[in-house]
Amino acid sequence: MNADLQVYNSLTRQKELFKPLNPPRVGMYVCGPTVYNDVHLGNLRTFTSFDLIYRWLRELGYSVRYVRNITDVGHLENDADEGEDKIGKKARLEQLEPMEIVQRYTNGFHEAMRIFGNFPPSIEPTATGHIVEQIEMVKQIMAKGLAYETNGSVYFDVREFSKTQAYGELSGRQIDELMSGSRDLDGQSEKRDSLDFALWKKASSEHIMRWPSPWGEGFPGWHLECSVMSSKYLGMPFDIHGGGMDLKFPHHECEIAQNVAATGCSRPVQYWMHGNMLTLNGKKMSKSDGNFVLPGDLITGKHALLSRGYSPQAIRFFFMQAHYGSTLDMSEEALQAAEKGYHRLSQAYSALKELKAEGNENPGVEVWAERCHKAMNDDFNSPILVAQLFEAAKWIQSAAAGNIKLSPKVLQTLNQEFERYFVRVLGLNEIQESSGKEVLEQVMELILEIRREARIKKDWGTSDLIRDRLSKAGIVVKDGKDTSSWQFEF
RNA sequence: GGUCCUGUGGCCGAGUGGCUAGGCUCAGCUCUGCAAAAGCUGCUACAGCGGUUCGAAUCCGCUCGGGACCUCCA
Known part of the structure; x- marks a missing residue:
């Protein structure tokens, strides 16, 4: 195993020598897609970046547990309280069950990942499959006095948290700057402070995706699932947490706060890695x-x-x-x-x-x-x-x-x-070979043999006819010094 | 407005205080019946202006341009 791997850590903003907590095991969590829509190429790039990272860690001999979630809960579309559940909305538009939407786009996501040569993760947990654990974490955070309930919703108390712990370290934000920057939010909010974020949201009557909780029917906050699932499957702390650059704030910042608040572990993730945008x-x-x-x-x-x-x-x-x-x-x-x-x-x-x-x-x-x-x-x-x-x-x-x-x-x-x-x-295989390749191989051998003989006789008509017709069929003939070979046109 | 990143040759993109990444395009050559493929050769760039240094594209400052985040987003 090579011990010279340097990793750029977003948290410290510098390259660091990679030292896993429990070698030869490595725990890596990557924020997965929200399955209410098709993944686009930008999403794909990020996942492909982490696929590369996963592949290299394995190549170095590490035994990697790669966890990547599926966000299938649906979250508020905007900050307004009337905001609608994304998946619920899509379900209504398409006249489908929410879980049918989830399944459809999850399938599409998997298909795209496979086609582009990405390995599947070791564990691919879903948010809906971890509602119980999420409720537990909300309770833990409340027990520490770092969250409060308002009208059936529970919010993380950023102010209180920041009295004893750092908030904003990853994204380089100062609490006071955030305060002044987000003053335009309405004062009607259930939040005590505009910086606070939801751990649990009360479901309005139209909401389709909802679960019972100690605070009434609702659904988990967006950031919570990652805190819960990463710690559940990788322990706390763990080695690598990845995701797109755009998730740094607020998502990853909130994740850190939640994990710190719930477990007391001051540095839940050793190496934060962010893929840049396409x-x-x-x-x-x-x-x-x-x-x-x-x-x-x-x-x-x-x-x-x-x-x-x-x-x-x-x-x-x-x-x-x-x-x-x-x-x-x-x-x-x-x-x-x-x-x-x-x-x-x-x-x-x-x-x-x-x-x-x-x-x-x-x-x-x-x-x-x-x-x-x-x-x-x-x-x-x-x-x-x-x-x-x-x-x-x-x-x-x-x-x-x-x-x-x-x-x-x-x-x-x-x-x-x-x-x-x-x-x-790199995961770049040869051009996909079609089935029946062996048969084609033999047929092509014959055809090239005939062409070779024609060329020896300087029968250019036949020689070119073969080449041109093969070209129409998508096969390119490549002439070398004494032999010719072929390949599918790119 | 705040925080941060970035500006490389026709295009895409690495990178380091001094030893001219790489790919694509383009031009020439070799090979070849022609073409393609392949090989060889050529094309010496780092936004602008100052500063630090023996030496900067690489460090610092300013100016101009592009972008990200601060709201759902990989």
Whole structure:
């Protein structure tokens, strides 16, 4: 196990040496989606970032328990008390049971995650499955005198909490600034202070999703489920908590406050990690602003901003070319560049498997492998890793072209490491091979053989006919020095 | 308004106080019946203005631009 992993910790705002609390085990919690709508590409990017992190931790030999929740409770749409339950609203609009909505979008989410090459988490708990635990935590916090009830709702008392504990540390906020910044809220609020947030909300009569509690029928506050489920499955404190940058405040700040209040543990999470936003037209991708692209749109190309579709693998590669902590701007031009780059690596990966050791040259694979490892250990720097893979791709293609002759040992290392980083760490597999590949393989072998003979006879008519017709069928013929190979058109 | 992040070559994107990431595009060459693929070569950028330094794109200040959060959001 390599002990040199550096992780950027949002809490301390610096890179730190990663030291798990109970090695070789690592507990990682990531805020999952709210399933009342389709996930868009921005959501996907964040989850893909944490997939990369998960994969690397595993590669380092850690035994990771990866918990990612499904928010299926539905929360208030706006701050006004008349706000409607999101899932309930959608259910009414679509004439469905709330749980039917939840199921539909959960399925869609899982499907998108699978298509884009993300591993499922170890545990995927739902908020509705942990109502009892959430009520328990509300009770604990109330028992500490850090929450109060008003009209069947329970609020966290931020003022009181901040007398003994830090609030706002993660997001770098000062209580007093927050006070002045949020003064525009109405005075009718049930909250004693505008900074307070709901632990439990009383359900209005129209509310569909509701549960009995000591304070009457209601539903849990948005931040509560994560505090409850992370501590339930990972213990308190635990190693890594991740999520999108936009959740830092107030969500993660409230989560911390809840856990601290309920358990007394002053630092519930050792490493806070935040994935940055995917932007479109320079602006954050966002459901509510209508500035988003759905995964399906991207694959089919049916979107106003796209002229054609892109493969999930190419899109994943596009994500991997940027660091998870940086914003990434999406444009068709950028996607096309990523697609081509991905294609090159994919081709190199295929070529590598066919490569035979023919000499004793070594372009420096040991140093190269070390660089790959270092890149990932430096806060999961996938762009650097990708650059390294291109370096290897150059060697592979040079060897395939006969320009350099690799030694057996070099070839073995190259195979082992390329496979490791390209497939296992970045999650970029070869272009999906269709079923019936073996049959097609043989048929193609025959066709290329016929073409080869035609070419020897300089029967260009036949040769070109074969090439052109295959091209129409989506197969590209690549002529080498004495042999030809083929592949599906990208 | 407050807090914070950011500005890199035609485009996308790493990065470090000194040893010119990488990809895409573009141009030339090699290979080739042609094309494609592949290989080779070329394209030396860090918003602007000051300052610190032997030396800054990298540190500091100011100016201008972009963005995030402060409200549901990955």
